[in-house]
Amino acid sequence: MATPYHVQSPRSILLKMIATKQQPPALPPPPPPKLILQPRQRTSPAMWCAAIVCFAFSLLLIAAGAVILVVFLAVRPRAPSFDAAGATLNAVYVGSTSPAPYVNGDMTVAANVSNPNQKMDVVFRSAAVELFFGGRRMAAQALPAPFVQRRGQSQIISVHMVSSQVALPPELAVAMVNQVRSNRVVYTIRGTFKVQAKLWFWHYTYSMSALCDLELTAPPCGVLVARRCITR
Numbered sequence: 027m028a029t030p031y032h033v034q035s036p037r038s039i040l041l042k043m044i045a046t047k048q049q050p051p052a053l054p055p056p057p058p059p060k061l062i063l064q065p066r067q068r069t070s071p072a073m074w075c076a077a078i079v080c081f082a083f084s085l086l087l088i089a090a091g092a093v094i095l096v097v098f099l100a101v102r103p104r105a106p107s108f109d110a111a112g113a114t115l116n117a118v119y120v121g122s123t124s125p126a127p128y129v130n131g132d133m134t135v136a137a138n139v140s141n142p143n144q145k146m147d148v149v150f151r152s153a154a155v156e157l158f159f160g161g162r163r164m165a166a167q168a169l170p171a172p173f174v175q176r177r178g179q180s181q182i183i184s185v186h187m188v189s190s191q192v193a194l195p196p197e198l199a200v201a202m203v204n205q206v207r208s209n210r211v212v213y214t215i216r217g218t219f220k221v222q223a224k225l226w227f228w229h230y231t232y233s234m235s236a237l238c239d240l241e242l243t244a245p246p247c248g249v250l251v252a253r254r255c256i257t258r
Contacts, residue, residue, distance in 0.1 A: 103225075104142045106150075106175060108217045108236035109255045111182055112136040115248025118206055120199050127199035131164060131189035133157065135215060135240075136182055141175035148175045149222040151231070157187045158214040160198045164189040187215075209244045210251075234258065 116132040137155065141148050153169035165187040175181065194202070205211045217236040222229055234257065241252040 103146055103223060105232075105234050105257060106139060106141050106148055106219075106221060107255075107257045108219070108238070109138040109140075110135055110215065110238045110240055110250065110253050111138040113240055113242060113250040113253075115211060115242040115245045117245050118202065118211065120194075120203050120206075122199070126193045127196060128191050128193050129159075129164070129189055129199070129202060130191065131187075132245075133165075133187045133213070133242075135185045135187060137169075137185050137217070138180060138182055139175065140180035141177060143177050143223075145177060145225070147177055147224045149173070149224060150175065150219055151222055152220040154218050155185050155187070156216045156218075157189070158216065159194075159212075160201060162192070162194060162198055164192050164213075206244045211242050211244060211248065213240045213242070214238065215240060 113133060113135045116134065117130070118132075119130045121128050121130070135155070139150070139153075149172050150169075151172050153171050153173075155167050155169065156163055157165040167185050167187055169183055169185065173181075202211070215238045217238075219234050219236075220231065221234055222231045236255060236257040238253055238255040240250060242248040242250055
């Protein structure tokens, strides 16, 4: 409770008057913020059309993916296989001339190409077979293409591989001579193919390769005694 003026001393009253004069005047309250309402922009017809087209395209992609998945699960496509059903080593001659030894050779391979798919045909657009000894290419032969492999069909193709004046490093020439003398000659054949799979109206093309390690007896009547083939 404040003390009445008639009770206060003159000094107290004077100090209060001086303190009242020294206080700064109160600032007026700030005005309230003004809300600026912008007019709502309407979506243009072009934006609506673009959104509808994008939505339809997304539905089309989803439907196409579902169809491809169903077809894949129903057909279960498999790559064709390549195998050496037989081989004959007709001749091998290693000559030693300067600057490096060379080899002449003659081999016939009975290549077995098969289509394991039961619901899909395949077309070999291109096919080639190469012959290697110790990693050195000895001969190459292109197969007649294109040719069709019906579903579940196998085909034997005779491939004649001829090596003529192929230069060999000395160590490979010695290895070939020793293998001929031991009646066990090891070659590697590599097949490269471009295959087109056909299923109703749907076609797709891919590349595949095959590797076969062949072990034959010595020429002139060398026959295949062991083989190991991988298709990938």
